[in-house]
């Protein structure tokens with residue numbers, strides 16, 4: 001079993017006017033086999049948490065700890081974290097002109113595995129994964145994320161999830177901007193990924209809609225840079241009805 | 255210049271081509287430039303009197319002209335310390351086995367014979383020091399009347415063409431370095447493609463400097479007759495020495511009515527070579543000239559391939575790529591002169607600077623009064639890999655009529671932190687991610703290269719990017 005442990009995490013972000021503190025002591029433990037949903041108002045720091053987990057250079061952990069099976073993630077660069085089993089499906093995947101999707105996928109796979117994938121099986125794996133996510137095979141030759149529609153970008157993130165097969169996946173609003181069919185397709189992808197029971201999923205979302213397809217074991221309410229409440233799937237239903245009014249004020253950042 | 259592995263070269267450091275052969279010929283060569291040196295070169299080549307006169311006149315022009323005070327810093331060149339002529343072998347070979355072993359070995363390491371064997375090229379010329387030491391062209395092309403030989407032989411065998419075209423596109427006095435080249439030129443390629451003949455596979459030349467403080471002054475003359483087509487590709491390398499060498503070539507191209515010529519350079523001199531080259535083509539009515547100019551190596555490069563659009567509907571295109579690492583300055587660009595109505599030109603320049611290297615784009619678009627209905631488009635993008643490198647743009651425009659469509663766009667960007675983060679978050683190490691972004695940036699130009707050159711370019715970029723990440 002694997003464990004991702006976030007302890008009293010304080011994070012600040014580099015802005016033009018100097019660093020700003022965003023996370024104020026986040027505690028969260030994700031075990032393999034579990035799916036955790038994080039819900040919370042805009043600007044509450046959900047993406048900041050995701051970036052801090054992945055090691056984005058703009059986000060500085062000012063105190064607290066982040067470990068994967070006891071290994072200190074904070075000591076690792078983003079690529080080392082990925083090779084250790086972390087994956088972040090980003091809210092806004094960035095365009096990289098001139099780098100083809102197929103080249104990118106092969107480079108990432110090679111880096112993660114420590115050796116180049118066998119050509120024959122790799123081509124088949126990519127094709128299968130693309131079929132699963134209803135991604136046109138022509139995307140292989142397109143420039144990475146360049147000119148992709150919002151929904152295409154999200155599906156491409158899940159394509160990477162399937163192919164790179166990490167231990168922990170952080171999905172930052174992967175459901176936002178997806179049409180009804182795409183939501184289903186993407187959810188199926190996430191479920192395929194976690195079906196073996198040896199994966200952990202941290203799902204950041206604004207909508208309970210996706211939680212009909214991806215069943216969370218735990219729901220965390222994120223407000224003002226920390227976890228304001230935790231519960232089971234029923235907590236999501238309650239949020240859908242009442243919004244965040246009960247939490248803001250109490251835990252909001254100053 | 256192919257994709258062949260060179261395991262024997264591993265451990266040579268960043269610059270892969272930096273080995274030196276034993277240098278018996280070069281060791282005894284004379285240093286410095288004088289009328290005697292020029293006479294000696296001409297005599298060694300048994301040249302006609304008019305060529306000697308041309309050389310001597312050019313020498314006087316060279317001595318009179320001041321060093322350029324614009325562009326890159328070339329004030330350290332010590333003309334008295336340079337060896338102007340080095341003969342490495344007495345006889346030009348037509349089979350690689352005829353070459354002296356160390357020279358053959360060098361070309362083997364560079365993969366040139368292999369490319370020829372694989373028929374990636376239709377003809378090969380290999381210049382070592384001052385002269386072309388190996389030369390071969392496919393028989394079927396020769397039968398169609400295509401001439402591809404070294405320029406010295408060209409002068410001997412086709413004096414009428416030389417009288418008509420030599421120094422007709424670039425006069426000796428064009429600039430200090432074209433004067434120098436005209437005075438001491440040796441080697442280079444001479445190509446003539448007869449009317450209507452299409453040479454479908456590139457002709458290739460490979461230039462190698464071996465001697466320290468060597469000056470290589472090849473002279474290339476290409477004539478593409480009406481409706482013909484040729485693609486000429488050149489590559490170059492040199493050993494790493496602690497003191498400098500000079501490469502100062504002149505390339506003249508005449509593209510006749512309806513013809514097309516593409517000239518591709520992957521310049522990869524070692525970082526102790528001053529590379530000061532004058533390249534110019536004329537394009538007649540309906541003709542197309544394309545320069546694909548990649549500058550990866552050298553200490554200093556100053557090179558602005560020019561196209562004079564002489565006939566109506568002539569087209570000129572320059573794709574320029576520059577990569578400057580530590581202690582390198584690539585001052586490159588393009589020049590387009592619209593002389594006739596309805597001519598069009600396009601310049602695309604991409605440059606990458608890292609490790610304190612410096613790139614400058616310098617370009618001129620000139621549209622003459624009678625060149626109405628003409629169009630020109632200039633696009634320059636510079637990428638800075640770190641904060642200690644530098645990039646400048648010097649675009650000059652001189653338009654002398656009102657009926658011209660002119661576009662210009664220039665950007666300087668830094669490698670984006672977000673792109674780097676995206677790639678590294680997928681497990682790709684930072685230096686590799688950086689190289690991917692850089693390769694992606696130059697992809698629009700790499701795409702235009704013959705396959706094996708594109709692969710070679712990618713490898714060069716990777717070598718250049720090693721250690722780019724602090």
Ligand SMILES: Nc1ncnc2c1ncn2[C@@H]1O[C@H](COP(=O)(O)OP(=O)(O)OP(=O)(O)O)[C@@H](O)[C@H]1O
Pocket residue numbers: 013014015022040041042043044045046047048049058091
């Ligand atoms: N790079 C940055 N520069 C400036 N401010 C930032 C930066 N990143 C985050 N912030 C600020 O930090 C706060 C939290 O942002 P974050 O993106 O983590 O919120 P979120 O919970 O993901 O919101 P949303 O639901 O809208 O995606 C916001 O106030 C945001 O403006």
Ligand SMILES: [Mg+2]
Pocket residue numbers: 046047048091172173
């Ligand atoms: Mg967010």
